[in-house]
Amino acid sequence: MRRNKAAPAQRFPAPKPPKKTSGVVFDAQTESEEPRTFRLGVVPGATPGKWVDAWKQRMPHVPVEIVPITVAEQRAAVQDLDAALVRLPLADDSLHLITLYDEVPVVVASIESHLLAADELTIADLAGELVMVPSDDPLGPLDIPGAVAPRFAPLPVAEAIATVATGTGIVIVPMSLARLHHRKDVEHRPLADGPTSTVALAWRRERTTPDVETFIGIVRGRTSNSSR
Incomplete structure (x- = not known):
């Protein structure tokens, strides 16, 4: 009696290991996102450099536009910006304010x-x-x-x-x-x-957008992986 030979076992290629990343996590840009710019107002003397650098790393697809504003006109200027570095006092119930630092x-x-x-x-x-x-x-x-x-x-x-x-x-x-x-x-x-001069971040209450929340996280020292 002839014995049927066993069918050869099928071999599949081993899965490729995932590629290593640099460890830097950027906020993802979806295909549905419209091109936009984050407009940041800055009063004279305020220094947003380190925060802007962090933004460029975390949000490379959204350019930052620095808009010089005066202390006298800062309240009105915020209305046309995503956010602004202002000098307190700034009494306006339509704005959110986060105190950043005091100047001598x-x-x-x-x-x-x-x-x-x-x-x-x-x-x-x-x-x-x-x-x-x-x-x-x-x-x-x-x-x-x-x-x-x-x-x-x-x-x-x-x-x-x-x-x-x-x-x-x-x-x-x-x-x-x-x-x-x-x-x-x-x-x-x-x-x-x-009297000290207090610099703060200001933005309109009704305009707390994801971009604004990202910038808030940056000035508060949160990383890309931190929860809001």
Whole structure:
């Protein structure tokens, strides 16, 4: 009796191992997404660089447009932006606000000013000084007993600091603005008892979009894998 030979076993190729990734997880862009830009307003002196860099890594398909805005017009400007870095106070119930950091106030004076002999100043040290309040003042009204008011119209911060360089008066601004408009003929000193300037992230309550939530996560230090 002949025995039927067993059919040869079928062989299948071994599955290929998954490709290794770099470990960086980006927010996925679906085919249904429309091309868009994330518009971020920024007041003078605010520094969004590290957050913008993180956004470019996490959301490479959505460009960031930095829109310069002024403190005086920041409330209205937010209405046309996805979000903005603003200076507080900003009272508006239609906006969400997240406090980010505080800035130290400094006194900007000519390099020939006697005020620079001190490493730190107080409001009492400014009695008798001509104190300019910029037209785009980021700190609000300051009560400086004995200070002299200028006889000319308020100037923007950059022009006020240029005037200080001539030896006329002083100006008090957040440290970032003193650095932004730094000149060789002026220096600044911290004002120990002066008001700090708080920088915050603002956006419209009805416009809390996925992009805004992603940017909020970035400024709060959350990673791509963190839950919102």
